[in-house]
Amino acid sequence: MIACRPLPRFESGCSCLPVAARHSSLLKATDRCVMCGMCLPHCPTYHLTRDEAESPRGRIALIQGVLSGRLEQTPRLEAHLDHCLGCRACEAVCPSGVAYGEIIDGARAALAEQRPPAPRWRRLAWHWTTGVIADRRRLYRAARLLRLYQRSGLQQLARLTGLTRRGTLGRLDALLPPLPAPCAWPSQLPAQAEPRGEVGLFLGCVSDVADRATLDAAAQLLTRLGYRVHVPAAQTCCGALHLHNGDPATARTLAQRNSAAFKAHTLEAIITVASGCGATLAEYPAQDGAALGAPVRDISTLLNTLDWPEELRFAPLHKKVAVQDPCTLTHVLRQNQAPYSLLARIPQIELIALPDNRRCCGAAGSYLLTQPAMAEKLRDEKIAALKASGAEILLTSNIGCALHLRAGLRAAGMEIEVMHPVALLARQLETASDR
Ligand code: SF4
Numbered sequence: 001m002i003a004c005r006p007l008p009r010f011e012s013g014c015s016c017l018p019v020a021a022r023h024s025s026l027l028k029a030t031d032r033c034v035m036c037g038m039c040l041p042h043c044p045t046y047h048l049t050r051d052e053a054e055s056p057r058g059r060i061a062l063i064q065g066v067l068s069g070r071l072e073q074t075p076r077l078e079a080h081l082d083h084c085l086g087c088r089a090c091e092a093v094c095p096s097g098v099a100y101g102e103i104i105d106g107a108r109a110a111l112a113e114q115r116p117p118a119p120r121w122r123r124l125a126w127h128w129t130t131g132v133i134a135d136r137r138r139l140y141r142a143a144r145l146l147r148l149y150q151r152s153g154l155q156q157l158a159r160l161t162g163l164t165r166r167g168t169l170g171r172l173d174a175l176l177p178p179l180p181a182p183c184a185w186p187s188q189l190p191a192q193a194e195p196r197g198e199v200g201l202f203l204g205c206v207s208d209v210a211d212r213a214t215l216d217a218a219a220q221l222l223t224r225l226g227y228r229v230h231v232p233a234a235q236t237c238c239g240a241l242h243l244h245n246g247d248p249a250t251a252r253t254l255a256q257r258n259s260a261a262f263k264a265h266t267l268e269a270i271i272t273v274a275s276g277c278g279a280t281l282a283e284y285p286a287q288d289g290a291a292l293g294a295p296v297r298d299i300s301t302l303l304n305t306l307d308w309p310e311e312l313r314f315a316p317l318h319k320k321v322a323v324q325d326p327c328t329l330t331h332v333l334r335q336n337q338a339p340y341s342l343l344a345r346i347p348q349i350e351l352i353a354l355p356d357n358r359r360c361c362g363a364a365g366s367y368l369l370t371q372p373a374m375a376e377k378l379r380d381e382k383i384a385a386l387k388a389s390g391a392e393i394l395l396t397s398n399i400g401c402a403l404h405l406r407a408g409l410r411a412a413g414m415e416i417e418v419m420h421p422v423a424l425l426a427r428q429l430e431t432a433s434d435r
């Protein structure tokens with residue numbers, strides 16, 4: 001397979017390049033597509049619709065048409081592009097090395113520039129949301145308010161009165177796990193064993209407030225294995241939300257902030273616990289001061305490459321555990337085998353891969369909110385597969401997938417625990433007093 005040639009991803013919609021140059025760079029990237037159709041059976045939206053315009057090949061043809069001026073930028077054309085999950089299953093199987101992820105992000109940015117401005121309320125909501133996730137103090141404040149909403153009975157009242165039954169608000173409410181109190185991180189966590197090296201921990205935005213348990217588990221395992229873990233306070237959101245929604249300029253600013261935060265330390269690797277963030281960080285451009293100065297590693301991948309000391313042992317787990325492979329871990333980072341080998345350290349565990357694991361679950365960043373019909377159809381297939389498997393625990397390495405699948409399981413009345421592989425590993429870790 002030919003390796004994908006990365007486009008200047010974070011520049012694809014950047015106003016510092018002339019529009020014609022950006023369009024021609026995008027068109028050149030689409031030229032690599034020989035229209036063979038080998039990607040079609042792998043595309044989740046084509047799988048659901050059997051419509052060529054909902055396939056990678058069809059979308060590339062639409063992008064070529066609209067950027068070259070042969071097609072008009074109609075709402076129907078934009079809807080076909082918006083339905084794309086950005087899962088990049090097509091890119092992973094393309095024999096011509098078409099950089100589909102770059103193309104769809106670039107096309108969205110190009111079309112966003114050409115359409116009339118969105119209503120004011122929508123622009124304000126976008127600015128507010130992206131502003132909150134990029135600023136940890138505001139993020140923690142928002143998390144505290146949401147926690148109050150959950151614990152004061154307001155959430156229950158909103159659900160009883162049907163206020164959150166429909167619409168984006170309802171979908172957000174359904175996704176929300178019980179939130180822990182947000183708590184600031186120390187700038188570094190000392191090694192708890194023979195020193196092995198220094199790593200940075202990337203917190204993310206949603207993970208830090210909705211999945212602190214996984215971050216704590218990652219920090220615990222890393223320090224027990226001898227790593228000093230740096231947690232730079234100046235780090236921010238990875239920029240994935242902006243990049244995939246036609247705002248590469250803000251994504252680039254966030255990349256530069258992360259670069260400055262992590263480059264201040266000499267690190268062996270930067271560790272992520274959410275593969276969505278990991279995939280974005282790993283593709284930061286080398287130019288513009290956005291490179292991170294150390295390789296990005298998914299936590300399972302790093303832990304899997306280490307020699308583990310004898311004294312770190314795990315309690316047996318007599319349960320069937322299903323593993324979901326997030327698209328970003330499978331098709332972008334291509335590290336989806338790591339959680340399986342890592343979890344094999346737990347005695348008696350019965351590990352299974354969720355059927356059709358290479359197909360997206362429908363979470364896909366903000367897709368679960370913006371394209372609920374498609375997102376729920378894809379999720380329903382996962383829930384049915386999970387039910388048929390008889391698994392008692394579902395593991396996933398991406399927070400977006402975890403929230404989406406957990407909400408689906410709740411709606412289906414199924415009590416299956418959803419967690420990160422590393423959180424399960426830390427839970428099974430035996431202390432000296434257990435032996
Ligand atoms: S994107 Fe790749 S696999 Fe799909 S039609 Fe084009 S060349 Fe073929």
Ligand code: SF4
Nearest residue numbers: 043084085087088090
């Ligand atoms: S990124 Fe995923 S949804 Fe989009 S065209 Fe490719 S396979 Fe289909």
